[in-house]
Amino acid sequence: MSTDNVAHPHSAHVSHHFKDATQEYDSGKQGIWLFMVTEILMFGAILVGYGIFHVLYPAMFAEGARELDWRLGFVNTLVLIFSSFTMALSIQLIQRNKTKQAALALATTVLCGAIFMVIKYFEWTHKFHLGFYPGRFLDVAKTHAEHANLGMYFGFYYCMTGLHGLHVLIGMGLIVWLLIRTIRGDFHSQYWIPVEGVGIFWHIVDLIWIFLFPLLYLVG
Amino acid sequence: MGNHSSAAGENYLNHEKGLWSWLTTVDHKRIGLMYMITVMFFFLVGGIMALLLRLELFAPNTVQGVGQVLKNGDIYNQVLTYHGAIMVFMVIVPGIPAILGNFFLPIHLGAKDVAFPKINLLSWYCFMAGAALAIATFFTHKIDTGWTFYTPYSIRTGTSTVLMVLGAFIMGMSSVLTGLNFIVTVHKLRAPGMTMHRMPLFVWALYSTAILQMLATPVLAITLLLLAAEKIFGVGIFDPALGGDPVLFQHFFWFYSHPAVYIMILPAMGIVSELIATFSRKVIFGYTAIAYSSLGIAAVSFFVWGHHMFVSGQSATAGIIFSFITMLVGVPTAIKMFNWVATIYKGSVRFDSPMLFALGFLFLFAIGGVTGIMLAVLPIDVHFHDTYFVVAHFHYVMVGGTLMALMGGFYYWFPKMFGKMFNESLARLSFVFIFVGFNVTFFPQFVLGAMGMPRRYFDYIPAYETLNKISTVGSWLILTGFLFGLYTIVQGIRKGEKAPMNPWGAKTLEWQTSSPPPHFNFDVEPVVTAGPYEYR
Ligand code: HEM
Numbered sequence: 001m002s003t004d005n006v007a008h009p010h011s012a013h014v015s016h017h018f019k020d021a022t023q024e025y026d027s028g029k030q031g032i033w034l035f036m037v038t039e040i041l042m043f044g045a046i047l048v049g050y051g052i053f054h055v056l057y058p059a060m061f062a063e064g065a066r067e068l069d070w071r072l073g074f075v076n077t078l079v080l081i082f083s084s085f086t087m088a089l090s091i092q093l094i095q096r097n098k099t100k101q102a103a104l105a106l107a108t109t110v111l112c113g114a115i116f117m118v119i120k121y122f123e124w125t126h127k128f129h130l131g132f133y134p135g136r137f138l139d140v141a142k143t144h145a146e147h148a149n150l151g152m153y154f155g156f157y158y159c160m161t162g163l164h165g166l167h168v169l170i171g172m173g174l175i176v177w178l179l180i181r182t183i184r185g186d187f188h189s190q191y192w193i194p195v196e197g198v199g200i201f202w203h204i205v206d207l208i209w210i211f212l213f214p215l216l217y218l219v220g
Numbered sequence: 221m222g223n224h225s226s227a228a229g230e231n232y233l234n235h236e237k238g239l240w241s242w243l244t245t246v247d248h249k250r251i252g253l254m255y256m257i258t259v260m261f262f263f264l265v266g267g268i269m270a271l272l273l274r275l276e277l278f279a280p281n282t283v284q285g286v287g288q289v290l291k292n293g294d295i296y297n298q299v300l301t302y303h304g305a306i307m308v309f310m311v312i313v314p315g316i317p318a319i320l321g322n323f324f325l326p327i328h329l330g331a332k333d334v335a336f337p338k339i340n341l342l343s344w345y346c347f348m349a350g351a352a353l354a355i356a357t358f359f360t361h362k363i364d365t366g367w368t369f370y371t372p373y374s375i376r377t378g379t380s381t382v383l384m385v386l387g388a389f390i391m392g393m394s395s396v397l398t399g400l401n402f403i404v405t406v407h408k409l410r411a412p413g414m415t416m417h418r419m420p421l422f423v424w425a426l427y428s429t430a431i432l433q434m435l436a437t438p439v440l441a442i443t444l445l446l447l448a449a450e451k452i453f454g455v456g457i458f459d460p461a462l463g464g465d466p467v468l469f470q471h472f473f474w475f476y477s478h479p480a481v482y483i484m485i486l487p488a489m490g491i492v493s494e495l496i497a498t499f500s501r502k503v504i505f506g507y508t509a510i511a512y513s514s515l516g517i518a519a520v521s522f523f524v525w526g527h528h529m530f531v532s533g534q535s536a537t538a539g540i541i542f543s544f545i546t547m548l549v550g551v552p553t554a555i556k557m558f559n560w561v562a563t564i565y566k567g568s569v570r571f572d573s574p575m576l577f578a579l580g581f582l583f584l585f586a587i588g589g590v591t592g593i594m595l596a597v598l599p600i601d602v603h604f605h606d607t608y609f610v611v612a613h614f615h616y617v618m619v620g621g622t623l624m625a626l627m628g629g630f631y632y633w634f635p636k637m638f639g640k641m642f643n644e645s646l647a648r649l650s651f652v653f654i655f656v657g658f659n660v661t662f663f664p665q666f667v668l669g670a671m672g673m674p675r676r677y678f679d680y681i682p683a684y685e686t687l688n689k690i691s692t693v694g695s696w697l698i699l700t701g702f703l704f705g706l707y708t709i710v711q712g713i714r715k716g717e718k719a720p721m722n723p724w725g726a727k728t729l730e731w732q733t734s735s736p737p738p739h740f741n742f743d744v745e746p747v748v749t750a751g752p753y754e755y756r
Pocket residue numbers: 270271273274300301303304305307308311312365366367368611615618619623661674675676677695698
């Protein structure tokens with residue numbers, strides 16, 4: 001195999017096709033940001049759809065929003081904001097080689113994600129219990145819905161929170177993976193690209209929730 | 221660049237051995253070849269469907285035998301849907317970027333690989349998984365919606381829309397990942413001296429395509445997810461019965477799918493730029509104009525989706541605006557055309573088979589483009605909407621444009637990819653059959669459309685018979701052409717003479733490494749000191 005193209009000394013972490021750690025770091029960071037652009041566009045499109053129908057059926061959307069418990073949504077917002085903080089903290093700690101504390105911070109982040117999902121679970125099952133199914137499955141008699149098409153509001157609600165929840169689950173999986181690698185000692189002051197990448201993902205997922213919460217729970 | 225490793229015969233093909241080494245490879249060149257094999261397979265499947273459709277249309281249904289190849293309209297609709305969906309999502313959209321782009325973009329930049337090799341492999345697996353899901357519908361309930369999945373029909377029909385749409389979603393992810401990889405590679409992995417303005421035009425085209433892939437595909441993704449949710453949970457967004465709006469689906473769908481037609485054609489334009497520069501032996505005329513017009517096309521393409529909906533019930537004002545903006549796309553496109561022609565003019569042109577395909581592209585794409593402008597004229601479109609005129613138009617662009625360029629690029633880079641030469645006479649023969657067959661197939665369809673023959677119908681009145689017969693015979697000529705092409709490739713790989721490093725005397729970087737390239741593309745990292753087309 002050719003070796004004379006390895007003009008630059010490779011540190012242990014730099015993959016074969018990068019010249020140095022800086023190039024690898026910059027590429028990774030740009031890659032994750034571009035990916036986030038696609039995520040934002042995807043959620044953006046469904047928000048546009050939500051916006052359009054909100055304008056078309058303001059009263060119906062108001063009725064839907066009344067059925068949501070803003071307190072639960074608010075608690076979840078706080079939980080996520082806190083988890084963003086612990087996520088950011090973990091990167092700081094790794095950069096200062098404080099592996100143990102970093103692992104703790106990551107574990108807290110996962111825990112927050114879990115709390116978020118548990119609250120979501122109770123919200124959803126409670127809605128089901130009351131008959132607030134999406135779309136044509138909405139139980140109009142049981143829910144005493146004023147607007148026959150209220151199911152559309154809940155269609156949006158389940159799609160948006162469902163898609164977001166799926167992202168939270170994926171994020172939790174990624175953070176668990178980071179946690180294992182942190183404990184194994186893979187990350188340190190010279191190398192933390194994956195932690196930062198997942199961190200950015202997590203922040204964006206939080207950010208999207210911060211848009212969803214007022215739109216679904218408060219507006220109307 | 222003489223060096224020990226390629227002298228020892230080491231290259232990306234024999235660097236590692238065995239099927240497993242291919243399935244786990246992170247080498248962009250091998251991934252390009254894997255895409256090549258799979259896309260060619262899907263092209264075969266989609267092609268067989270096309271032949272069936274044309275066979276059915278050979279004669280009116282009243283004629284026993286030939287007129288009834290496909291038993292009824294339902295089956296025709298299914299075959300039509302699979303033909304369209306396979307050709308769009310599995311052949312033309314991934315085609316050039318995933319095969320030739322993957323293979324040559326890093327080499328063009330003097331890089332060892334794309335920025336994220338593992339994600340590159342992942343995107344191939346996404347593609348395969350998505351394709352598998354889509355094909356699976358073939359064995360459950362065949363879908364019959366047409367490749368556009370228009371609501372409300374797609375949510376009412378008892379067929380496997382959900383599975384199909386999830387397949388398309390996953391293939392979309394693959395497309396996003398490829399685009400993302402290319403953008404970062406272009407930004408971060410260029411060799412010393414490779415400024416943006418020294419990049420080959422193929423790279424510029426792929427770069428613009430990648431931006432489109434990243435910006436447009438997520439919207440399609442959510443549209444398809446909502447369609448699936450609509451079908452499973454009856455969400456109501458696109459269903460008029462539940463207060464939703466089916467036209468919104470069309471807006472969302474075309475917001476992706478119009479840019480998608482540029483995802484299909486921009487890479488083709490990139491290849492054509494390479495071919496024309498190389499075979500005219502001249503500095504390409506208007507390098508920057510060609511490069512930036514790609515970006516221009518990409519930008520404008522986001523604002524024209526409404527030209528697919530002139531008769532959908534959108535407002536007249538919207539129609540007029542979309543009509544106007546659509547014509548604007550003609551400007552950057554014309555810039556490219558004129559620059560290509562100006563490059564050929566007074567060049568020392570060589571008519572090798574890749575160049576024949578490039579010229580074929582110019583001719584066919586011109587027809588496709590001009591008829592596109594015709595369709596952008598609102599009153600004309602109202603008349604031609606959903607007639608065979610449209611079918612002819614988009615085949616001229618997609619097949620006459622993209623596929624011609626793909627074939628040309630394929631022959632052009634064949635020696636580099638496989639280290640072998642192909643039989644030039646056979647290649648030219650394949651060109652003649654494809655080019656002639658293509659016109660025989662699709663030109664009559666312009667006339668049929670103008671006469672009023674609607675698309676997506678499996679029968680027609682006797683007045684349309686002659687032209688339909690001609691068209692079907694044309695499809696057999698195309699088939700012959702592609703069979704010759706396949707034979708040329710297989711024969712070249714098996715028995716071809718050893719290819720020199722630079723058989724065409726081209727100037728871009730890939731020709732300065734051995735054929736086939738070594739595992740890391742170059743034995744010594746290239747240092748770039750001049751632009752890509754420095755002929756004198
Ligand atoms: C090469 C020979 C080909 C032949 C003979 C052929 C023939 C046909 C025919 C007869 C139809 C049905 C038209 C209608 O009733 O609306 C059709 C539709 C279509 N074809 Fe092709 N085709 C060919 C290649 C391709 C390729 C390479 C593409 C790739 C982009 C393609 C894309 C489409 C699409 C998107 C549709 C519309 C499907 C729909 O309406 O759902 N075709 N083709």
